[in-house]
Amino acid sequence: xxxxxxxxxxxxxxxxxxxxxxxxxxxxxxxxxxxxxxxxxxxxxxxxxxxxxxxxxxxxxxxxxxxxxxxxxxxxxxxxxxxxxxxxxxxxxxxxxxxxxxxxxxxxxxxxxxxxxxxxxxxxxxxxxxxxxxxxxxxxxxxxxxxxxxxxxxxxxxxxxxxxxxxxxxxxxxxxxxxxxxxxxxxxxxxxxxxxxxxxxxxxxxxxxxxxxxxx
Amino acid sequence: xxxxxxxxxxxxxxxxxxxxxxxxxxxxxxxxxxxxxxxxxxxxxxxxxxxxxxxxxxxxxxxxxxxxxxxxxxxxxxxxxxxxxxxxxxxxxxxxxxxxxxxxxxxxxxxxxxxxxxxxxxxxxxxxxxxxxxxxxxxxxxxxxxxxxxxxxxxxxxxxxxxxxxxxxxxxxxxxxxxxxxxxxxxxxxxxxxxxxxxxxxxxxxxxxxxxxxxx
DNA sequence: TTACTCATGTAAGTAGTTACATGATTCC
DNA sequence: GGAATCATGTAACTACTTACATGAGTAA
Numbered sequence: 133x134x135x136x137x138x139x140x141x142x143x144x145x146x147x148x149x150x151x152x153x154x155x156x157x158x159x160x161x162x163x164x165x166x167x168x169x170x171x172x173x174x175x176x177x178x179x180x181x182x183x184x185x186x187x188x189x190x191x192x193x194x195x196x197x198x199x200x201x202x203x204x205x206x207x208x209x210x211x212x213x214x215x216x217x218x219x220x221x222x223x224x225x226x227x228x229x230x231x232x233x234x235x236x237x238x239x240x241x242x243x244x245x246x247x248x249x250x251x252x253x254x255x256x257x258x259x260x261x262x263x264x265x266x267x268x269x270x271x272x273x274x275x276x277x278x279x280x281x282x283x284x285x286x287x288x289x290x291x292x293x294x295x296x297x298x299x300x301x302x303x304x305x306x307x308x309x310x311x312x313x314x315x316x317x318x319x320x321x322x323x324x325x326x327x328x329x330x331x332x333x334x335x336x337x338x339x340x341x342x343x344x345x346x347x348x
Numbered sequence: 349x350x351x352x353x354x355x356x357x358x359x360x361x362x363x364x365x366x367x368x369x370x371x372x373x374x375x376x377x378x379x380x381x382x383x384x385x386x387x388x389x390x391x392x393x394x395x396x397x398x399x400x401x402x403x404x405x406x407x408x409x410x411x412x413x414x415x416x417x418x419x420x421x422x423x424x425x426x427x428x429x430x431x432x433x434x435x436x437x438x439x440x441x442x443x444x445x446x447x448x449x450x451x452x453x454x455x456x457x458x459x460x461x462x463x464x465x466x467x468x469x470x471x472x473x474x475x476x477x478x479x480x481x482x483x484x485x486x487x488x489x490x491x492x493x494x495x496x497x498x499x500x501x502x503x504x505x506x507x508x509x510x511x512x513x514x515x516x517x518x519x520x521x522x523x524x525x526x527x528x529x530x531x532x533x534x535x536x537x538x539x540x541x542x543x544x545x546x547x548x549x550x551x552x553x554x555x556x557x558x559x560x561x562x563x564x
Numbered sequence: 565t566t567a568c569t570c571a572t573g574t575a576a577g578t579a580g581t582t583a584c585a586t587g588a589t590t591c592c
Numbered sequence: 593g594g595a596a597t598c599a600t601g602t603a604a605c606t607a608c609t610t611a612c613a614t615g616a617g618t619a620a
Contacts, residue, residue, distance in 0.1 A: 133578085133579085134441075134443045134446050135579080135580090137446065137447075138446055140554075141446075141449070141450050141554075144554045144555075146557065147557060149598090149599070149600090150599075150600070150601095151597095151598060151599050151600075152598095154599095160439075160440075163440070164440050164441075164442055164445045164446050164449060165440065165441055165442075165446050166439035166440055166441050167580080168580075168581065168582085169599095169600085169601090170580090170581080170582085170600095170601075170602080170603095171579075171580060171581080173599095173600060173601060173602095174601090174602095175579095177601095192588075192589075192598075192599075193588065193589050193590085193598095194588085194589090195587095195588070195589095196587080196588045196589075196598085196599075197599090198598080198599060198600085199599090199600080202556065202557055203554070203556050203557070204556055205556055207554075207556065208553070208554040208555060208556055211450070211453055211554040212453060212454075212550065212553060212554060214447070214453075215447060215450060215451065215453040215454040215458060216454055216458055218461060218462065218465060219443060219444075219447075221444075221465075221466075221469045222443065222444075223376075223382035224376075224379070224380050224381065224382055224518070225350075225380075225381055225382050226380055226381075227350045227435060227438065228435075228437075228438075229380045229514050229517065229518065230350050230353065230354055230357075230380050230381050231353075231430070231431060231435075232510065232513065232514050232517075233357070233380060233510060233511055233514045234357050234427070234431060234510070235431065235506075235510045236503060236506045236507045236510055237357075237427055237428060237430075237431040238428075238431040238432055242431060242432055243510075245434060246434065249434060249437075250437075253437045282555070282557070282560045283552050284552065286543065287452060287551050287552035289539060289542060290451075290452045290539045290543075290551045290552065291452045291552060293535055293539060294448065294449060294450070294451045294452055294459075294535075295449055297448070297528075297531065297532055297535055298445050298448050298449045301445065301448075301528040302440070302445065304524060304527075304528065305521075305524060305528075308520060308521060308524050311520075312513075312517040312520065312521075315513065315517075316513055319509055319510075319513055323505060323506050323509060326505060327502065327506075334428065335503050335506045336499050336500065336503035336506065336507060337424070337428060338356075338357075338360045338419070338423075338424040338427040338428060339360075339424060339498070340418065340419050340420055340421055340423065340424055341362065341363060341418055341419070341498070344498040349606085349607085351607080351608090365570090365571070365572090366571075366572070366573095367569095367570060367571050367572075368570095368571095370571095383608080384608075384609065384610085385571095385572085385573090386572095386573075386574080386575095386608090386609080386610085387607075387608060387609080389571095389572060389573060389574095390573090390574095393573095408570075408571075408616075408617075409570095409616065409617050409618090410616085410617085411616065411617095412570085412571075412615080412616045412617070413571090414570080414571060414572085415571090415572080
């Protein structure tokens with residue numbers, strides 16, 4: 133149930149529409165939680181029903197309206213309780229590593245393709261997280277400025293530092309992924325050199341037990 | 349839909365019951381995908397209905413029976429297609445980092461608690477992954493031995509190496525998490541030193557917009 | 565006989581995804 | 593006038609979790 137707390141924490145910075153919240157989640161460099169808009173709108177209605185947020189119907193142009201959501205006292209209590217409470221660690225569930233475990237079912241080129249995409253993706257991510265951490269350190273994001281504007285000065289350092297720590301951590305994580313993928317690419321090269329010319333065929337195609345011959 | 353492929357890949361090593369598959373997923377050091385047994389039994393029935401696995405009713409003691417699942421040709425084709433296909437990268441969704449972003453809602457001690465638990469967890473995990481990678485490298489796990497026993501010798505090096513690469517990667521990831529948590533703990537110490545004596549009160553408790561005074 | 569592991573499920577609920585749908589506003 | 597963006601939803605589905613339920617086998 134992290135979504136509700138992600139929403140409450142964003143709204144604690146200031147009133148927002150569901151649409152704006154969704155945009156925050158979509159900005160890949162901007163947020164550590166992702167959700168699609170149908171889930172956001174649904175959850176906002178639920179939070180409203182539970183009294184953790186309130187909606188102000190606001191005008192939008194001439195005829196249209198939008199719903200500006202605002203955290204309530206109860207919402208703030210929920211945030212306080214959430215931060216105080218300790219959660220047990222998540223179990224491993226990573227589609228990339230799962231597939232990487234069985235790369236022998238494909239050819240060396242298939243393996244290289246996966247590893248290169250992983251490497252390139254995390255190079256981009258590392259740069260994005262790093263840039264966002266820099267923005268936070270310069271206190272140069274709308275959300276952070278809104279947050280600091282209503283917080284006591286003595287808390288500013290901590291508010292900024294915790295966020296910078298998270299995004300530097302994400303950037304470091306992504307750099308780790310890049311190193312891992314690069315090591316993988318070297319491994320594939322070594323394996324292919326050992327194997328000799330094998331073309332683009334699977335190294336060890338999966339076989340059902342009936343068809344199996346004892347190891348050759 | 350990684351679960352079905354995780355199951356197929358495990359079964360490709362040799363026939364197993366749902367119970368044994370669930371145990372593989374539960375062994376924290378043993379597997380990169382986690383699932384609870386009801387999901388596993390359900391998915392196995394589905395795979396059976398789709399013809400990707402077949403079940404052999406096997407005796408268990410005097411009166412009881414168990415269902416041994418076996419991959420079919422179609423199941424192997426599905427594995428082959430899965431490894432060949434490239435998946436777009438997952439969006440960020442990490443409850444630990446989400447909470448770490450808002451540690452200022454709690455006291456310094458609350459922050460320390462979260463970071464210490466994270467550090468300790470990942471120390472244990474790193475050791476576990478590392479030990480498993482060592483076992484794989486020595487070709488000293490039941491599953492791997494079963495796998496090698498029905499694979500052509502020229503593929504053995506790759507089969508082992510890809511798995512070792514994954515578990516070394518996991519271990520390296522966890523060491524990264526330990527470093528991140530340690531840096532976080534140093535950060536909390538610095539912040540608390542700067543703040544002076546504040547006891548165990550929240551650094552910046554969340555407040556609804558109505559009650560806000562312009563920054564003090 | 566008691567406790568533990570082996571073994572397999574159902575049922576209800578929550579969380580997240582994908583497709584479909586609509587309409588106003590703003591900028592070129 | 594057309595395209596992009598703002599804005600909000602419903603409905604159907606898939607994935608995952610939690611609680612409940614049962615019973616045989618095995619070793620102390």
